[in-house]
Amino acid sequence: MSHPARRFALACTIVLIIPLGHARTPVASGTGGAVATISEQASQSAMAILNKGGNAVDAAVAAAATLGVTDPYSCGIGGGGFMMIYLAKDKRVITVDHRESAPGSVSPSVFQENGKDSDLDTTIASGASVGVPGTVRGWHEALSRYGTMSFKQVLAPAIGVASKGFPVSENFRRLSAENQKKLQMFTSSSALYFKDGKPPALGAVLKNPGLARAYRDIGAQGQKAFYQGPMARAIVEAVARPPVAPGVRVRAGTLSMADLANYEARIRQPLKTTYRGYEIVGMPLPSSGGIAIGEALNLLEGYKLKALPRASAEHLTMEASRLAFADRNAYLADPEYVDAPVAGLLSKEYAARRRTAMNAERAGPKVLAGDPYPFQNDPSVPQRPQAARLMAENAHTTHLAVSDKEGNIVAYTFTIESWGGSGIVVPGYGFLLNNEMTDFDFGGPHPNVPEAGKRPRSSMAPTMAFKNGKPAFTVGSPGGATIITTVLQTIVNYIDFGMPMDKAINAARLSQRNDALTETEPGFAGSAQALALEKLGYKWNPKIEEIGAANAIVFHADGTVTAVSEGKRHGVGSALVQKSAH
Numbered sequence: 292m293s294h295p296a297r298r299f300a301l302a303c304t305i306v307l308i309i310p311l312g313h314a315r316t317p318v319a320s321g322t323g324g325a326v327a328t329i330s331e332q333a334s335q336s337a338m339a340i341l342n343k344g345g346n347a348v349d350a351a352v353a354a355a356a357t358l359g360v361t362d363p364y365s366c367g368i369g370g371g372g373f374m375m376i377y378l379a380k381d382k383r384v385i386t387v388d389h390r391e392s393a394p395g396s397v398s399p400s401v402f403q404e405n406g407k408d409s410d411l412d413t414t415i416a417s418g419a420s421v422g423v424p425g426t427v428r429g430w431h432e433a434l435s436r437y438g439t440m441s442f443k444q445v446l447a448p449a450i451g452v453a454s455k456g457f458p459v460s461e462n463f464r465r466l467s468a469e470n471q472k473k474l475q476m477f478t479s480s481s482a483l484y485f486k487d488g489k490p491p492a493l494g495a496v497l498k499n500p501g502l503a504r505a506y507r508d509i510g511a512q513g514q515k516a517f518y519q520g521p522m523a524r525a526i527v528e529a530v531a532r533p534p535v536a537p538g539v540r541v542r543a544g545t546l547s548m549a550d551l552a553n554y555e556a557r558i559r560q561p562l563k564t565t566y567r568g569y570e571i572v573g574m575p576l577p578s579s580g581g582i583a584i585g586e587a588l589n590l591l592e593g594y595k596l597k598a599l600p601r602a603s604a605e606h607l608t609m610e611a612s613r614l615a616f617a618d619r620n621a622y623l624a625d626p627e628y629v630d631a632p633v634a635g636l637l638s639k640e641y642a643a644r645r646r647t648a649m650n651a652e653r654a655g656p657k658v659l660a661g662d663p664y665p666f667q668n669d670p671s672v673p674q675r676p677q678a679a680r681l682m683a684e685n686a687h688t689t690h691l692a693v694s695d696k697e698g699n700i701v702a703y704t705f706t707i708e709s710w711g712g713s714g715i716v717v718p719g720y721g722f723l724l725n726n727e728m729t730d731f732d733f734g735g736p737h738p739n740v741p742e743a744g745k746r747p748r749s750s751m752a753p754t755m756a757f758k759n760g761k762p763a764f765t766v767g768s769p770g771g772a773t774i775i776t777t778v779l780q781t782i783v784n785y786i787d788f789g790m791p792m793d794k795a796i797n798a799a800r801l802s803q804r805n806d807a808l809t810e811t812e813p814g815f816a817g818s819a820q821a822l823a824l825e826k827l828g829y830k831w832n833p834k835i836e837e838i839g840a841a842n843a844i845v846f847h848a849d850g851t852v853t854a855v856s857e858g859k860r861h862g863v864g865s866a867l868v869q870k871s872a873h
């Protein structure tokens with residue numbers, strides 16, 4: 292382990308103030324490769340790799356590593372994720388599941404105290420919330436199976452950004468301030484992200500030499516540098532003895548060297564369903580994203596949405612999501628631990644039955660889960676108990692999309708769970724550890740109860756759509772459970788309402804997840820759209836904040852592509868193409 296004085300020097304990073312760079316462009320059309328991320332530096336890293344001849348997988352890892360520097364509160368090597376890859380030559384989609392897993396010490400009662408669920412906030416900011424990070428292993432599998440470049444090559448742009456620094460955006464400053472209390476519980480996090488106890492100023496250059504070092508080690512030694520040796524020992528130590536500020540007490544975790552050394556990513560077949568002539572390819576379990584979106588789309592296929600008044604079509608979209616969430620909450624969890632009735636939930640016949648529970652005229656009440664078992668067509672899957680108690684879910688993460696000139700595509704969502712994850716920066720290595728264990732439902736019996744080695748249920752939903760066997764578009768978003776509603780709503784905006792993808796993404800977001808109240812965004816209340824929905828019985832959750840930060844690429848019939856990021860959320864995203872149409 293590094294000497295404490297050296298760790299302090301590595302962590303002291305905020306140096307001077309420079310003007311912010313040029314404005315980002317959230318939409319770009321042209322030919323060749325394309326990228327859309329929420330970070331200008333991340334999109335540039337992907338483009339640098341594409342321009343050097345790398346493929347979409349190489350470029351996606353380059354972008355993701357850079358996001359770990361510029362958007363560290365959403366994602367990084369201390370977390371996990373789901374990467375969906377379309378291989379143009381083989382015309383097939385595979386997924387790399389590198390979701391965090393529960394350490395071997397975890398049992399179903401780990402988050403129970405005196406018969407009650409542990410307090411969520413104190414669990415988040417602790418060593419106990421940290422799952423075995425999967426990101427580096429996922430990148431390794433993606434690069435070694437489907438990439439063309441080495442770790443050293445693809446991490447080079449991110450090492451440059453971490454070493455030279457990046458200008459702090461308003462978004463970064465705000466997130467630092469909003470999460471200051473949690474981050475300052477840990478000395479390593481305070482030293483990296485705060486100066487004199489204050490969040491970094493807008494335009495200050497933030498360097499992360501510790502993360503540059505971690506990436507250099509991974510570049511030199513491969514994934515072993517993360518899962519074995521000094522970096523692994525630093526992770527284990529940070530979980531067992533979180534580096535707390537004087538007077539702070541947090542719960543420790545037990546994540547062992549064996550947990551790290553034994554971590555494996557999984558190559559999983561994607562889920563496939565159809566919607567109005569498109570083949571929709573989604574993420575399978577342990578993410579609930581693909582199943583919930585597929586079920587909601589199946590429900591919506593029974594209505595001619597584009598012939599309806601907009602408020603009625605939006606209402607039906609929210610009712611479909613309400614029903615899909617009731618099922619998701621009851622049945623879905625890690626498929627290596629639970630036999631979830633996936634075929635039943637995605638069957639068109641089940642959708643026809645379940646549609647009878649939809650109220651086409653008014654916002655419905657909370658609904659119970661349906662019974663997909665008669666439609667399961669797989670007798671090996673037994674009946675499971677329904678949800679007992681559900682945890683509140685946080686809403687962060689990041690998503691990126693990349694394509695290359697050969698037609699390969701990557702849709703990649705990855706996370707450290709809450710903003711700033713557990714709040715613990717691994718001393719000397721400059722990355723935040725996740726709090727993914729809080730994506731389990733604490734109180735059993737429930738399919739998503741914590742168990743040793745199990746992956747907590749996710750909502751991440753990297754999605755690809757094909758028409759006549761050819762890629763049509765790809766989309767995904769961060770936002771915890773709102774990922775599902777954001778991706779669903781963007782698909783409906785694009786396919787049913789015929790919006791161009793930038794309008795589909797920028798449209799106001801509404802998130803109905805089988806709750807009495809529906810979540811909305813700032814500026815929505817009082818709008819004509821809000822008033823029209825209120826007439827149908829909608830009531831808005833008083834918690835109003837941005838929902839999601841989607842990124843997409845559209846593949847046009849003439850061979851051109853349009854990369855699309857957010858035009859206003861998360862400080863405006865960055866879309867680039869290799870050869871611009873303008």
Ligand code: GLY
Nearest residue numbers: 708749750751771
């Ligand atoms: N932690 C967010 C998700 O997995 O959905």
